[in-house]
Amino acid sequence: ETGVTQTPRHLVMGMTNKKSLKCEQHLGHNAMYWYKQSAKKPLELMFVYNFKEQTENNSVPSRFSPECPNSSHLFLHLHTLQPEDSALYLCASSHYREYNEQFFGPGTRLTVL
Amino acid sequence: KNEVEQSPQNLTAQEGEFITINCSYSVGISALHWLQQHPGGGIVSLFMLSSGKKKHGRLIATINIQEKHSSLHITASHPRDSAVYICAVENFGNEKLTFGTGTRLTIIP
Numbered sequence: 001e002t003g004v005t006q007t008p009r010h011l012v013m014g015m016t017n018k019k020s021l022k023c024e025q026h027l028g029h030n031a032m033y034w035y036k037q038s039a040k041k042p043l044e045l046m047f048v049y050n051f052k053e054q055t056e057n058n059s060v061p062s063r064f065s066p067e068c069p070n071s072s073h074l075f076l077h078l079h080t081l082q083p084e085d086s087a088l089y090l091c092a093s094s095h096y097r098e099y100n101e102q103f104f105g106p107g108t109r110l111t112v113l
Numbered sequence: 114k115n116e117v118e119q120s121p122q123n124l125t126a127q128e129g130e131f132i133t134i135n136c137s138y139s140v141g142i143s144a145l146h147w148l149q150q151h152p153g154g155g156i157v158s159l160f161m162l163s164s165g166k167k168k169h170g171r172l173i174a175t176i177n178i179q180e181k182h183s184s185l186h187i188t189a190s191h192p193r194d195s196a197v198y199i200c201a202v203e204n205f206g207n208e209k210l211t212f213g214t215g216t217r218l219t220i221i222p
Contacts, residue, residue, distance in 0.1 A: 009154075042117070042212040043199070088154055099209050100144060100161060107154030 003027040004105035006091050012111045015081060021108045023074040023091030029103070030096050032074040034066060037088040037107070049074060050096055081112045115140040119200050119213040127221055132187040134216045136200030139181065146210065147174050147185050148199040156199070159185070190220045 004025045013019050023032065034046040048056035049068040063085075065077040074091055088109050092102040116139040126132055136145070147159040160167050160174040162183075167174050171190075176183040187194055200213040 040122075040214060042214050043201075043210075045209065090154070090156065092156075100146065100203055101158075102210075104156035109154065 004091060004093055004103050006089075006105040006108050008108060009106065010109045010111075012113065013078070013081065014113050015083070017081075018077070018079040020078065021076040021089055021091075021110075023076075023093075023105055025072055025091075025093040025103070025105075027093060027103060029093035030071045031094045031098070032068060032071070033092040033094075033102065034074065034076055035090040035092065037090060039087075043090070047076075078110075081110075083112050086110055086112045115142065115202055115204050115211045117200055117202055117211050117213040119198075119216050121216060122214065123217045123219075125219045125221065126190055128191060130190050130220075132190050132194070132218065132220075134185045134198050134200075134218070136183045136185070136213055137181055138200075138202050138211075141178075141181070141205060142202040143205050144203040145176055145183050146201040146203070147183075148201060150197040150199060150215065152196070159198075187218075192220045192222050195219050 007022045030051050032049045036044045036046055045058050046060045047066045052068045063080050067075040088107045090107045091105040094102045118137050120135045144161055144163045146161050148156050149159050150156045162174055162176050171188045173186040195218055197215040197217050199215045201210040
């Protein structure tokens with residue numbers, strides 16, 4: 001039990017669907033992150049939220065839309081995705097600016113058909 | 114931008130063998146992390162080190178700052194060690210992590 005949970009664990013969607021990924025942390029952290037992990041590529045940081053405010057957006061296409069309603073919850077809303085968006089999406093959390101002590105969730109395996 | 118290279122990309126070994134996974138980076142760093150990712154996807158931090166050597170159970174991590182190189186060793190390897198091992202570095206003045214592509218380790222009973 002890492003203290004960071006993600007749902008769903010697996011998701012298959014068509015290119016016209018709209019879906020959302022959810023991340024929840026019970027560690028008292030106030031920074032949350034979305035990462036994308038594609039096959040044979042390093043982890044890519046997508047978004048960073050500190051105290052519910054987005055502080056980083058690493059040139060992520062607008063078909064990915066994050067939402068952080070409070071410090072414990074983070075969502076990634078997906079719409080009109082492409083097959084190349086198929087990947088493992090990992091959520092992590094940490095104390096503010098403690099990038100070096102991130103706790104990761106189990107990830108959501110996304111397949112776009 | 115720091116380039117982080119890991120080798121080998123894939124490693125298969127027999128149970129009990131001594132395992133070495135390597136990580137090299139191109140620009141000086143403030144710290145280096147070794148992470149373990151099991152088939153389910155979740156990532157666990159194994160070590161954070163900025164100099165010398167650290168040991169935890171059968172795992173040993175070393176770093177040579179001058180050579181910009183780190184190694185992760187596993188002694189008496191076991192099938193439960195099968196996972197992807199990821200190296201990540203913290204860059205000076207920018208605490209964000211830069212990740213390697215990982216080494217997939219398979220230990221055969």
